[in-house]
Amino acid sequence: MSSFLALRRVRYFSSATTAAAATINSTTSTDAAESAITISKAKSKLRTEYDPDKALEIYATVSEHYTSPLSSRYAQDLTVKRLAKARRYKDIEKLIESHKNDPKVKQEPYLTTLIRSYGLAGMFNHALNTYNQMDELGTPRTAVSFNGLLSACNYSKLFGKVPQLFVEMSEKYNLRPNQFSYGILIKSYCEIGSPELGIEKMREMEEKGIEVTAVVFTTILHSLYKRGKVEEAEKIWDEMVRKGCELDVGVYNVRIMHVHNDKPESVKKLITEMTDAGIKPDTISYNYLMNCYCMNDMMAEAKKVYEGLEGNCCRPNAATFRTFIAHLCNKEMFEYGYKVFKKSVEVNKIPDFGTLKPLVEGLVKKLNKKDAKGLIRTLRKKFPQKILKAWDQVEVELGLISIESARNDIKAPRT
DNA sequence: ATAGGGTTAG
Numbered sequence A: 001m002s003s004f005l006a007l008r009r010v011r012y013f014s015s016a017t018t019a020a021a022a023t024i025n026s027t028t029s030t031d032a033a034e035s036a037i038t039i040s041k042a043k044s045k046l047r048t049e050y051d052p053d054k055a056l057e058i059y060a061t062v063s064e065h066y067t068s069p070l071s072s073r074y075a076q077d078l079t080v081k082r083l084a085k086a087r088r089y090k091d092i093e094k095l096i097e098s099h100k101n102d103p104k105v106k107q108e109p110y111l112t113t114l115i116r117s118y119g120l121a122g123m124f125n126h127a128l129n130t131y132n133q134m135d136e137l138g139t140p141r142t143a144v145s146f147n148g149l150l151s152a153c154n155y156s157k158l159f160g161k162v163p164q165l166f167v168e169m170s171e172k173y174n175l176r177p178n179q180f181s182y183g184i185l186i187k188s189y190c191e192i193g194s195p196e197l198g199i200e201k202m203r204e205m206e207e208k209g210i211e212v213t214a215v216v217f218t219t220i221l222h223s224l225y226k227r228g229k230v231e232e233a234e235k236i237w238d239e240m241v242r243k244g245c246e247l248d249v250g251v252y253n254v255r256i257m258h259v260h261n262d263k264p265e266s267v268k269k270l271i272t273e274m275t276d277a278g279i280k281p282d283t284i285s286y287n288y289l290m291n292c293y294c295m296n297d298m299m300a301e302a303k304k305v306y307e308g309l310e311g312n313c314c315r316p317n318a319a320t321f322r323t324f325i326a327h328l329c330n331k332e333m334f335e336y337g338y339k340v341f342k343k344s345v346e347v348n349k350i351p352d353f354g355t356l357k358p359l360v361e362g363l364v365k366k367l368n369k370k371d372a373k374g375l376i377r378t379l380r381k382k383f384p385q386k387i388l389k390a391w392d393q394v395e396v397e398l399g400l401i402s403i404e405s406a407r408n409d410i411k412a413p414r415t
Numbered sequence B: 001a002t003a004g005g006g007t008t009a010g
Helices: A002-025 A032-047 A052-064 A070-084 A091-099 A106-118 A124-133 A145-153 A159-172 A179-192 A193-210 A214-226 A230-242 A249-259 A264-276 A283-295 A299-308 A318-330 A334-346 A353-366 A369-382 A385-397 A405-410
Strands: none
Touching: A070 A091, A091 A106, A091 A249, A091 A264, A106 A145, A124 A145, A145 A159, A145 A179, A159 A179, A179 A193, A179 A214, A193 A214, A214 A230, A214 A249, A230 A249, A249 A264, A249 A283, A264 A283, A283 A299, A283 A318, A299 A318, A318 A334, A318 A353, A334 A353, A334 A369, A334 A405, A353 A369, A353 A385, A369 A385
16 A cells, blocks of 8 residues: 555656656746746745645746746755655756756856755755766856855755865866855854864955955854854954944844843844844844743733734744744743734744644643634645644544544545 | 855654
8 A cells, every 4th residue: 555655656756857857948938027926926835835746846837937047046945955855866866957958057057056956955966066067068167156066065064075175176177266155165164163264264365355244254153152152253243343344134143143042131232233223133133032032931022022023024934933832832822822823824834733733732721622623724724644644643632523533534534 | 146144853
């Protein structure tokens, strides 16, 4: 029985891969506005599509409407990540290799997306092969693809390999590393556990007259805080300010990250500071503030932050819903938790099983079976069968459904 | 049109 299912799955999948591959080469003359709509719809769907087969089908519609590397990159990234999670490496290869038949591979940005994708899938050797294949494919080389290769290496978590590639490839192909190349290199040193070497490379940038932006400072700052080197971090921050580096949300969020386990006043202070400097806090900043209030039992304040998000031109993201619902459950605020859950459904950012289970249990405990059932019913509509199995059991355990009807469901799933 | 910041997990 299970092998039959497995077989069916493979066959179904192969046809989806082929479909995705085939559309890439078809010449379509859809007009740009229409393409943009199609792509944006596909992205929204992909975000919540965890079934790799379905993801591929959706991705096929994106390939069909290709306009620029950037516009389809997000979709390609998501598809590849889903496949990688399912360990479908052969299928990733099939998909990406098929793109090499497209005339656009002679364009460096296009080819670079392929290299990056292999990296995201953790298939660094494929990324490297693709990079070495460029002459054969007739794609010109600049720092763009070089940086793509270095990024692929970081994505594959081969941080130690980046410094070596940096030297080797820049010499072999006579390329001059730019500010992005250095940014990637410094990231790799920080990940290896040596922000000090990262700082050394930053000095090298200065000597060579390559602009050191907030991104590089942020990488180093983050690494220092993460390793508890607070004094060194403060020094880097001071240097950054002193040198007149343009500050942005990213750096501030790293600083907020560092203080958010403290009292809310510390977070508030930084938010005021950045706002005064004309930098708008984003969803990440507010998530920290909200979390911080929750950890300090200030739920009314946390609610205010959550409800004020849109007024601050921020949209709640997946992390907002997940962490807030978890805290609300801890505080037994299940009714409000259900409200937040409904909002997450509305915007297609539903938290995972582990987050929602305590919410259902809490609702039942408070004798609110109606909402508990409503929650599960909603999930049934949204998620693939595999994930839902866990919910069948929860339903029975909590007495939301009788064992008999659970059995019936196996034959005839509810709609 | 290539680098950083949260959270994500099996």
